[in-house]
Each structure stands twice: as C-alpha cells, then as structure tokens.
Amino acid sequence: MNWLDSRTGSNRLINSYKNRVLPDGASWILSSAGCLFWLFVIEVITGLLLMTCYSPSVPSAWASVHYIDGLPGGEFIRGLHYYNSQALIILFTIHTLRVLLMASFRKPKEIIWITGILIAPAMVVWAVTGNPLPGTLDGFSQINVEGNIIASTPIVGPIFRKLLLGGDEVGNRTITHLYFLHVALFPIIMGLLLGLHITQIYRHSDKIDDLDKSNTKAVPYWPYQSIRNLTTFSLIFGLICGMVWFYGHPLKVPADSGIHHVPRPEWYFIFLFELRRYFTGQWEVVATLIIPGIALTLLLLMPLIDRISSEKTSKVMRYLIVTGGILTWSGLTMLSVLRDHSDVDYQHSKTHLAALTARVNELADHDGVPPQGAITLLRNDPKIQGPILFIKHCSSCHSHADANGKGIIAESPSAPNLYQFGSREWIQGLLDPEKIQSEHYFGKTEFKEGEMAEWILSSGDSEEEEDIKDFKAEMKQVVISLSAQAQLKSQAEMDKKDTDLIREGDTVIKEGIGCTDCHQYHDAGELGSGPDLTDYASRSWMVDFISNPAHERFYSDSNDRMPKFHDNFKEPNKNLLDQKTIEIITDWIRGDWYELERD
C-alpha cells in the first residue's frame, strides 16, 4: 500500500472517503446520492457488456439485440440496462428535489448544484439516444418525431435535425450517430459532469480533523452512511432485478414504416407530449423549447435567487417549485394516459403490436434473421401478411370464410370461396351436384353453366343402384387423390395414411370417369380445355394460376374475370403483384406457415 501510495498518492483518495464526517449524523434521506452512484456503475457495466454484441446498422441492429437475448444471461443484462436507466432517472429527480428542499445549493456548493442540474437533462437525453438503438418500430418512430420536434425550432432546428439523423430520414447514419452519442459522447460529458460534481462534494464536506469536538451528533460517513446507502441501493436494485426477472423487456417489433401503429414517447416524456396539445402551430415551440428552457434556467439560477430573497420566501418558493413540478408532471401524464386508455385506436394498436412482437420473435428464433434484416420476417410471413394481402387484392371477388361465415367475406362475392382451397372438403363440395352451382363455388361465375358443372350434374345418373354406388365410391377416390396433389400441410398425415387409396384414385382420374377428356393429369389428357390437374392446388400450381389464370395450362380463353396478376416478365414493375406477394398469398390460403408448437 505504501509502495503504491508513494508513487501515486492513492491514500489521499481513500482517506478523503474514510475521513469524511457528517456533522448532522447519518440519515436515510441522504442515501439517494450513494445509491445513484452504484446504479450508474451498473448502467455502465451492463452497457459495456451489451456493446460486445451490438451491431449498429438498420439491418443488423434488431437482429443483434435479438441475438443478445438468446445468449446466456443476455436477456437479463439487457433488461437490467433498460430498467436501471429508468430507475436512474426517477432517483435522480428525487435526489434533485431533495437537494432543492434542503437548500444544499448554498455557498459554497453552487457548482455541485449546477453540475447536478445539468446532469438531469443530460441523463434523460442519454437514455433517449439509447431507445432507438435496438432498431424497433417504437424506437424509430420516437427518434423520427423527436427529430421533427427539433426541426421545428426556428432557424437552427432543421440543421440540427439533419446532423442528428445523418440525413433527411431515420436510417443507418441515424443509428451510428445515436450509437456515438450513447456510448461515446454522453459518457464523456456525464463523466466530466459527475467527476466535477463528486470532487466538489468531497471538497466541501467536513473532515474528521476539522470537526468540533463538542458536536455529539457527528458520525463518520464510512460506515454509518455507507450502510444506509447500500441498504437503499439493495432495495432499489433488488426491485429492478425482480422487474427484469418477472416482466422482462421483450424486444419489440422491428422498425417498418408499413406497420400501422400509434407511437407514444417514453413515460417520462409523456407530460411534454401532453403539453404540446395545448400549443399548436407556431406556438408549439412554447411547449417544446420555451417552457422546459425556462424551468431549467430557473433551477440553474436557484443559488442566486435564493441569495437575494429572504429565508422565508426562499423556503416557500422551493416548496412551491417541488409540489408544482410534481403536480404538473403527474397531472399532464395522467391526462394523456387516461385519454389513451379510452382511445380505441390506441388500444387496438397496442394489442396488435404485442401480437406482432410475439410473432416476430418466434420467427427470428426459428428461421434466424436474413441479411436484409428483421424487417423481412413479418413482411414475408404468410400468417401476418396473408389476410392483409388477401383483403387488398383478392377479396373484391373471393371470400375466405368457413361454413359459419367466419373469416374474410368478399365485398361482392363473385368467385369461389377459397377457404381451405384444395382440401378434401373443398374438392368434395366442388364435385357435389348440389354445391357446384352455389355461391361457394361457381354460382357467381361464368362456369355456373359451364361444361364442368354440366358434367357434375349429369354424371353418375343411372338406372342401376349398383352403378350409382360405384360412381360415388370412385368420386370419393378422386377427391382424396386430387386433394393429395395439393400437398397441404393440414392433410399431410391423412395423405400418408391413404397412400393406397390415392394410387387407386390416380387410376380413376386417368382412366375411370373421364376427367382426362378435358383436363391434363400427369401423363394423361391434354391441356387446352380445362385447368391442368397435375399438382392441382399445390404451391407452384397456385402461384402460376394467380400469375396468369388465362394461361393455356389453366382457363385459356374461357378465363372469367380473374386478372393476370403477374404475366409481364419483361417489365416486372408493370405487373399488378410481384412474385413474392403472390407466394405469400398462396402460402396463406394453403395454411402453410411456421407455427410455434406450444405444449
């Protein structure tokens, strides 16, 4: 120890802690300072750990954070970093209010006060620069709106916004900029402010040597105050750990401007969000800049204001500021929260996003994230996009609803209902004389009176009961066999079990009842009059059909009103739909998507 001290003077540092004395005794209320220090240390440690795996770019940010969540202890450390940052904000506010009420900013502690007041907004901004880093929808919307709020500041606003976002829009440079602010610039600023803050505290605190011996209340800081600090810290940090453990902090949906949602700021900013409601248009700057600016200046000047006013006025004023501040903050926050609580749109958006959050994490766990980024996971997910795309592109004619009418009902149904298209039930219905002309199948199409319907209505009629029975049995085989062509996920087990039946059915289709008179089926029949039954309702069959139903393989010239969605290969942009969209719709109709197996 002496060896080290004679070279570095380290004992001076240790002694300044050891010799510190509290003239009025130790107290619980003073423990906010020490507690904040340790929370700060936790924040730095968890932050450094996260840095080892985080990748700052639009396609990789979300993926890397999802990867962190999958590492041993990763989710816990990220949760700690998140909840701890908010605990810091809350505790620092309490700490500041405490100092304000106790008037601990008086001579010679002005610098301590001023650095403290500067740390407060710096800490909030520090947290704000971290929120968009995981590349979530919430984070990106927040920084986008925050950027536009900055831009509404007269003259310098637009320039600041561009420098912050690294261009006109939130993108890669926004992330690298925020990353720089979050892990480099703000730590340096905070380090300097905090360093000054703490050295000033030690400079102006009482030492054991210059203590009045008659003061019986006085106790050394170490360990009498330290034990209180650590107890408070343990309580608060224990609470944080509990929250991380029980609630966690699931990684929200990755940013995609195509997802409809109702963005809100973090809870500590909701009061500003509410305040903006009352100042619109050119007055907005009052809510975003002038009021917070005045509040901050007032607090910074507190030592000066205190000096020129009497003890009593100062006290009244300080209590007014604290109660006023708390009431304003909580009042505005409450107003906004209550309004959102009864806002159907907002609540809907919240549950919708929660479902998407669960889904995207499932998909990322199962498939991993492709190089284009997590944005593609939900965009290419038939379960999520299927219904949306079907409503947009198909449901003006087709319904997709079960027997009870549950599902998507067409605006004016004028084409077959595609619910469970290709399944045994669906095909059986199509081949049923009583159903083929119903609205569910060909009822509203030109095929109502077509050759197929005619054949179904007329076939199987016979004097002999035996013949009718045989025909019905054959039709059953046809249904099973044809449906097996679709290779539906939901029928995989049945198809496997019925291999023999399917083989027999194949022969019936090819040679038995005359399907191949009009349809092609593998090596039997020819194209040209009815749709190809080879691989009927399979993925590739459906994709090709939707792309061009008037193709020779399908309806040729007899195609009804179904558009060719993708038949221009020379100029792909001129097609109604791109290949990927058609594939997603197909997969959704076929019920083919990844589903997490829950036990």
Next chain:
Amino acid sequence: MTRRKLLKSICTLISLFWIAAISSPVVKFILSPLKNKNEGPKKYRLVHLSQLKINSPEQFNIVSDHRDAWMVTPNETVGRVWMTRTSEIAENPKETTIRVFSAVCPHLGCTIQSTSDKKSMVCPCHKGMFHLDGEPISNKKLGYKNPTPRSMDSLNYEIIKDEKSEEWWIEVEYQKFKLGPTTKTPLS
C-alpha cells in the same frame, strides 16, 4: 523581444496552425449530413385506373430503390399516398377526377391513416384530423386543437395509357414537403 517570449509565440503559432489545418476536414466531416440533397419529384405508375375504388380512400406504396447511407435496398417502400376516385371513369379516361395525397402528415411526419368508418383521415401521433378532401377538420368540430398546420399535401398526377397493354394507369409525381409551414413547400 526576449528569447523566451519568441519561443512562447512560436509554440502558440504551431498549435494554432495545426488546429486550423485539422479543423477543416473535421468540420466538413461533421457537417456531411447537410450535403445530403433531397431527390426532386419523381413519377411512379401506381395502379390501373379501373382498379381505383370510388369515394373510398385507398393507400398505395411508392416503391423505389432506397439509398440509406452506404446501403441501397431495391424495391423498398419509400413513401405512401392516399388515392380516391371521385367520379365515374369518364369517356375520355383522362378526365376522370381523382384525389392524390401524400400520406406524410404535415405536422410531424407520421403516416396518416383513414379512420375505421373511412369518413375522415387521421394522423395517429397527435390526432391531426382531415376531411376526405384533405382539408383539416375544424377545432370546433373536433373539440380540441387540430395540430396540423395545413391540409394534406396533394400530389400531381396524370392518367396515362400504356402503349402496349392499352391499360389506363395513374402516374403520380411523388415528392416530399417541409413539415410545419402553413403552405406546402417542396423539400429541396
């Protein structure tokens, strides 16, 4: 001048020289995002005229190569528009009237949505509300201050015939506008 004074001034000069020399690239580098020029208006073919719904606003994506710093993503949605056909398709399809608005809210740039009854438009961020013709709904009718500074930004469009397929297309001139001002000003 003493020798000591001279040495002091030389030290200062050398420091100043290097500060000046290094600050030029430093400042230029920091300000590089300001150089980022916004693309001017660009035309996009969005939909067949016959497919556009009448009197019911529908959202369409502007799809284009999207440049984001060091990355170019092909076929990315770079903007959104709301379109409504307000008349039957005229004998000369060019005379059909349609409304085309940018979906960017002129307040703070969130994406404007249609309300669930499809009778007005709403920005979910700060509840800016618009009539279907893009005009802001009055404060009186809303019961609170409409935060939007102006009506929805209308976009130029043209109804054109594709040479080959003979289909009538709607071609929209998409561009972005400054957020905040009470009149529509293109972002340059």
